[in-house]
Amino acid sequence: MGKKINLTIDGKKIQAMEGDKILWAALENDIYIPHLCAMKEQQQSPFAGCRLCFIEIEGKPRPVAACTEPALEGMVVNTRSESIDRLVEAGFNLIMSNHHIDCKNCAASGACELQKIAKERKIRLKPKKLVQLDMNLPKDHSKDCIIYDPNKCVLCGRCVTACRTEGTAVLGLAYRGFERMVTTFGDIPLGETECSGCGSCANVCPAGALIQTNK
Numbered sequence: 001m002g003k004k005i006n007l008t009i010d011g012k013k014i015q016a017m018e019g020d021k022i023l024w025a026a027l028e029n030d031i032y033i034p035h036l037c038a039m040k041e042q043q044q045s046p047f048a049g050c051r052l053c054f055i056e057i058e059g060k061p062r063p064v065a066a067c068t069e070p071a072l073e074g075m076v077v078n079t080r081s082e083s084i085d086r087l088v089e090a091g092f093n094l095i096m097s098n099h100h101i102d103c104k105n106c107a108a109s110g111a112c113e114l115q116k117i118a119k120e121r122k123i124r125l126k127p128k129k130l131v132q133l134d135m136n137l138p139k140d141h142s143k144d145c146i147i148y149d150p151n152k153c154v155l156c157g158r159c160v161t162a163c164r165t166e167g168t169a170v171l172g173l174a175y176r177g178f179e180r181m182v183t184t185f186g187d188i189p190l191g192e193t194e195c196s197g198c199g200s201c202a203n204v205c206p207a208g209a210l211i212q213t214n215k
């Protein structure tokens with residue numbers, strides 16, 4: 001078992017287990033850091049794809065990702081500054097430029113991590129300066145208990161990990177660039193795969209792209 005260490009985040013003195021990622025130490029102490037791709041169970045091998053969890057650590061020349069940075073004794077961490085806020089806003093705008101925003105009709109509304117980030121950081125959900133790209137891809141209703149809407153996917157990769165560890169490993173990230181998306185192997189509808197309908201993917205989706213319909 002690791003040892004407890006002391007660190008300071010945004011002026012608040014907290015304790016964490018040595019080596020735990022700063023993201024989880026902060027969240028456990030009610031200090032919010034935006035995050036989409038990280039899952040605590042994966043903290044030893046974070047994917048670090050969303051680039052929203054930037055923080056500054058005193059003594060380090062550049063911002064780092066809180067989901068990959070281990071907590072160490074005596075660290076002094078800041079989650080907010082002009083440059084951090086700019087980085088997070090730019091990253092969030094880019095993600096949202098590709099997201100079909102329809103909160104009024106979205107089953108995730110209220111429990112949505114995108115809404116939370118926008119609220120916490122006072123960022124508009126709909127980016128002002130970027131052109132909104134609507135791919136208008138068809139939804140997958142082929143599985144009776146899960147709906148997949150690729151137009152809402154923010155490519156965080158959580159569902160792929162969850163499906164691999166708790167489900168039947170039918171989901172994967174495919175293609176490159178603007179065409180990158182979560183799909184099934186062979187790009188076939190979910191209902192035609194070995195999907196067990198366990199709902200692990202929907203449980204971790206932060207953006208209403210995978211919704212379980214029979215909870």
Ligand code: SF4
Nearest residue numbers: 102103106112207208
């Ligand atoms: S996923 Fe969130 S931001 Fe997107 S439409 Fe649903 S509630 Fe709105």
Ligand code: SF4
Nearest residue numbers: 153154156157159205
């Ligand atoms: S479907 Fe949801 S969990 Fe999966 S990558 Fe897209 S946003 Fe993330």
Ligand code: FES
Nearest residue numbers: 048050051053067
């Ligand atoms: S949560 Fe750290 S990069 Fe996504």
